[in-house]
Amino acid sequence: MDSVSEANGTFACQVLKMLCQDKPSQNVFFSPLSISSALAMVLLGAKGNTKVQMAQVSFPIKIDSFLLFPSQAMSLNTEEDIHKGFQMLLTQVNKPGSKYLLTTANRLFGEKTCDFLSKEEIPVQMMCQEAYFNIGYVNEVHTQVLELPYASKELSMIILLPDDGVDLSSVENNLTFDKFIAWTKAASMKNIEVEVFLPRFKLQEDYDMESVLQRLGMVDAFQQGKADLSAMSTETDLCLSKVVHKSVVEVNEEGTEAAAATGIAIMGCCAACLPRFCADHPFLFFIRHNKTNTLLFCGRFSSP
Secondary structure, eight states: OHHHHHHHHHHHHHHHHHHHHHSTTSOEEEOHHHHHHHHHHHHTTOOHHHHHHHHHHHOOEEETTEEEOTTTOTTSOHHHHHHHHHHHHHHHHTOTTOSSOEEEEEEOOOOTTSOOOOEEEEOOEEEEOOSEEEEEEETTTTEEEEEEEETTTTEEEEEEEEOTTOOHHHHHHHOOHHHHHHHHSGGGEEEEEOEEEOOOEEEEEEEETHHHHHHTTOOGGGSTTTOOOTTTOSOSSOOOOOOEEEEEEEEETTEEEEEETTEEEEEEEOOOOSSEEEOOSOEEEEEEETTTTEEEEEEEEOOO
């Protein structure tokens, strides 16, 4: 499960960088967990180089400080480890009795003549009435870090807010999952009473992920004649035509509501007092499952 969470985080930071580069100064919002879990469904039906490329893009595993991929780690049972890891992760994220509901639903569409269709659902609902928040500062990128906990602190919204006059792109360019972990770990932050000011906003984003996935190295799956999806169908000329993702987030006085084409999250938060954390200029934000360090949603807010 830890490997899947880390792989998801690495994938999330890579995709966030690319979407931010593709849409400079524009808002960005997506769910890396929903995209990677959808790709995991396709991975079940992939073989050969197609499978290798998909594993390299979506499921990197860090072992002994070297970045390995499931397809290259011969001691690992690639499919079993990935899908067992996803099952354990999703079970942990959506365990019974949680005070939130996370729902992601992924669907694989094919032509009527092809016999494959799959769907996964996970449910999110969190409330928070905390007056004290974890807050820190990253000298490397001149950025404040704020953690807003939801629902018994099982999930949090993490905000990376650069200082006035510091371009958000400098944070984006330096961001990696390892740095995100370092910047947001408890030892790097103080729990103090904070007056938080967040803009009232609603983002609705639609992405065709083909270009991003190809730039990350997943090329063959989209090319007829090169894609090998023979583990899901006897058709020899199958390939992926589209990987689409839609997400919505709304932040207002009552809290935060976020949804992806493959997921929904609803949460509430109310803030306290001094000192002030005033997000009145562009920032990055993340919704994280704290126990597993899994990034459920990632975004950039640049303009109302």
